[in-house]
Amino acid sequence: MDKKVVNILKYILWGGVAIVLLYFSFRSVQWSDFAAALAACRWGWVIVSMLLGALVLYVRGLRWRMQLLPIDPSTRALTCWNAYNICMMVNLVLPRAGEVVRCGYVTSHSARGERGNRLATLDKVFGTVVMDRIWDALSLLIVLALLLSLMWSRFGAFFEENIFSGLSGKAGLAWIVAGGALLAALGVYLSWRFRNRGRLWGRIWSLIKGVGDGLSSCLRMKQGWLFIAYTVVIWGLYWLMCATVMWSLQGISPEGLSPEMAASLEKINALGMSDALFLMFAGALSSIVPVPGGFGAFHTVVAGALLSIYGIPFPVGLIFATLSHESQVVTDALCGAVSYAYETLHK
Numbered sequence: 001m002d003k004k005v006v007n008i009l010k011y012i013l014w015g016g017v018a019i020v021l022l023y024f025s026f027r028s029v030q031w032s033d034f035a036a037a038l039a040a041c042r043w044g045w046v047i048v049s050m051l052l053g054a055l056v057l058y059v060r061g062l063r064w065r066m067q068l069l070p071i072d073p074s075t076r077a078l079t080c081w082n083a084y085n086i087c088m089m090v091n092l093v094l095p096r097a098g099e100v101v102r103c104g105y106v107t108s109h110s111a112r113g114e115r116g117n118r119l120a121t122l123d124k125v126f127g128t129v130v131m132d133r134i135w136d137a138l139s140l141l142i143v144l145a146l147l148l149s150l151m152w153s154r155f156g157a158f159f160e161e162n163i164f165s166g167l168s169g170k171a172g173l174a175w176i177v178a179g180g181a182l183l184a185a186l187g188v189y190l191s192w193r194f195r196n197r198g199r200l201w202g203r204i205w206s207l208i209k210g211v212g213d214g215l216s217s218c219l220r221m222k223q224g225w226l227f228i229a230y231t232v233v234i235w236g237l238y239w240l241m242c243a244t245v246m247w248s249l250q251g252i253s254p255e256g257l258s259p260e261m262a263a264s265l266e267k268i269n270a271l272g273m274s275d276a277l278f279l280m281f282a283g284a285l286s287s288i289v290p291v292p293g294g295f296g297a298f299h300t301v302v303a304g305a306l307l308s309i310y311g312i313p314f315p316v317g318l319i320f321a322t323l324s325h326e327s328q329v330v331t332d333a334l335c336g337a338v339s340y341a342y343e344t345l346h347k
Contacts, residue, residue, distance in 0.1 A: 041319075045248035046327050049241045053331040056237045057084050063230035067128040070220035071213065072119035074111040082339035089336020092329060099129050105343075127211040131218055139235055143281050155278055155309065235280075242283070243276035245324045264316040271310070279305060283324065298325045 061081035068075040083105040087098035103125045110120035147155050221227055250269045279302060286301040302324065303317030 040252045041248045041323065042252060043248065045244045046323055049244040049248075049324075050327050050331045052237050052241045052244065053328050054335055056234055056241070057081065057088065057332075057335055059230055059233050059237065060084050063227060063234065064128065064132055066221050066223075066227050066230070067131060067217045068106065068120060068125070069222070070217045071124050071128070072110045075106070075120065076109075079106060079109045082343060085332075085335040085339035086343075087336075088332040089340070092332060092336075103129055123211050124213050124217070127213060127215040128217055130211070131215050135218075135231060139231055140281065140284055143235065143277065143284075147278060147281060151274055151278075154274070238280050238284075239273075239277055241328070242280040242324065243273060245320060245327065246271055246276050246279070248323060249320060260313075264313050267310055267312050268316070268320070275310075278309070279320075279324075283321075 058081050061084045062077055064084065065075055065077055065080040068080065083102040086105060087102035090098035090101050103122055106125050107118055107120055107122045110118040113119050218227070246268065249265060250271070252265065282305040283298055283302050286298040299318055299321040302321040303314050306312040306317035306320065307314050
């Protein structure tokens, strides 16, 4: 089957999943209450969250640049920021496609070496993107460890019921992962072993070597402490983004709201910074589902977490999830549009 057709079918599939998730999430919503609560919230905090979201994209660009500098010392912070912005804008429509776009963007802006080739080739840049995601996964595990070690009494039951219980009895999955790792290792070995026995093997080995160079570029970074500092700042900003949206719903006037909605919003008034950290983690987990822009998956996971832990009704949890998600979607779209316009005018 033609590759373009496969991609179209894939996007239709995941787009359909997003629509289904949105339907089941919002089917029980009383839209009059929903609209009244959104109108009553303190939008100044939502704007602060959006500004923090734009700052996250910039800091992410700075952190990614540190991995690119060992490959191409001429890489500019503006290039990485524009690449990240355009990547996030594309991901709103085509999940995961933005990662390919940002690789191509940086490669097209890379300096040329003595032989006229780009220093930051596509395979090397792709390796840094993979490592960038690995760092995010490790950071998320650290957040999980903090939640479990410091606040087990509050959140332990949720993780046992919704995550750890699902992992029990998954020995077959572990064997699949181990088998996949062995096959990948065998493929790398064969490519290296036969790299001089034909053009095809040579190209495969060159590709693997380029990706490996990108993956290992973090080992050649200067000022590794700065990379760690950027990572802490990124996740601290995510935490604050979640907290500011939470504050936008705290202390709002109950006028114009139904008694049920007003009583439910009172429960949100009791949430604090530790709860914002938990909701940030829950929202990050929703990104595992590759639907366009996270639509549906984010709303379902976050509203479900609010219901499970705090007893906040699902429709009220959807208000928080909608403010969190859609404010970030608008931020990603605006930043992406600015970077795209800059690139167009620059050319």
